[in-house]
Amino acid sequence: MLKHPKSNKEMKNAIVLLIIIGTCLTSGCSNAQSMSSDKILIVYLSRTNNTKAIAEIIQRNVGGTLVALELEKPYPENYQQTVQQVVKENETGYLPPLKTKIDSIEKYDVVFLGFPTWDMKMPPPVKSFLHQYNLSGKTVIPFNTNAGYGVGSGFETVKELCPKSKILEGFEIRGGVERDGQYLVIKGEKAKEAETKVKKWLSKIKVID
Ligand SMILES: Cc1cc2nc3c(=O)[nH]c(=O)nc-3n(C[C@H](O)[C@H](O)[C@H](O)COP(=O)(O)O)c2cc1C
Numbered sequence: 078m079l080k081h082p083k084s085n086k087e088m089k090n091a092i093v094l095l096i097i098i099g100t101c102l103t104s105g106c107s108n109a110q111s112m113s114s115d116k117i118l119i120v121y122l123s124r125t126n127n128t129k130a131i132a133e134i135i136q137r138n139v140g141g142t143l144v145a146l147e148l149e150k151p152y153p154e155n156y157q158q159t160v161q162q163v164v165k166e167n168e169t170g171y172l173p174p175l176k177t178k179i180d181s182i183e184k185y186d187v188v189f190l191g192f193p194t195w196d197m198k199m200p201p202p203v204k205s206f207l208h209q210y211n212l213s214g215k216t217v218i219p220f221n222t223n224a225g226y227g228v229g230s231g232f233e234t235v236k237e238l239c240p241k242s243k244i245l246e247g248f249e250i251r252g253g254v255e256r257d258g259q260y261l262v263i264k265g266e267k268a269k270e271a272e273t274k275v276k277k278w279l280s281k282i283k284v285i286d
Pocket residue numbers: 122123124125126127128129156159160163192193194195196197198222223224225226227251252253254255260261
């Protein structure tokens with residue numbers, strides 16, 4: 078048998094609840110509703126500027142503060158030397174110290190986190206960032222560029238290192254192939270195509286309408 082609300086107060090509460098559920102269903106419980114531009118941080122690592130290009134597209138569409146991760150001691154210019162250094166750092170769990178300092182991370186509710194795939198993993202400097210800054214309670218939205226082999230374990234590592242954050246579905250796109258001398262490719266026509274894909278993703282995760 079259906080249980081009837083016992084009092085006027087219970088009836089009112091039930092109606093309010095129904096209105097909230099209804100509003101939520103019609104709006105799809107948009108993440109955008111609670112996202113104000115000054116509470117959005119877009120932090121990224123980029124060596125040949127493909128990930129930077131995606132970070133800039135995101136900023137054009139959602140606003141927010143853009144911050145590039147820089148190291149106290151930059152990686153070598155040489156690609157192969159960099160790969161060797163990264164492999165070693167991954168083996169030992171070394172976290173390279175960051176030159177970048179982020180002012181009052183507490184003021185941000187949403188952190189877009191961009192990085193290239195390195196050694197099929199999250200690059201060590203991004204791990205440094207996640208160890209140094211506490212993103213508990215924030216919404217974390219990862220994005221990635223790679224040479225065509227995908228994000229690897231990068232997005233999984235975001236989940237592992239941000240156990241108390243709300244992680245939204247990440248975005249990945251093909252960038253350059255530095256190994257073959259192909260550096261920034263997300264420019265011109267490719268940048269326009271990338272922007273279309275980024276917008277589709279942002280509306281899928283309900284960050285924009
Ligand atoms: C040290 C290093 C390791 C890389 N390892 C991979 C990899 O394992 N898989 C892959 O698809 N691309 C790999 N790449 C290519 C980058 O992910 C790709 O070029 C990316 O678009 C670079 O982004 P950026 O221009 O923002 O630096 C590697 C690049 C570097 C520098």
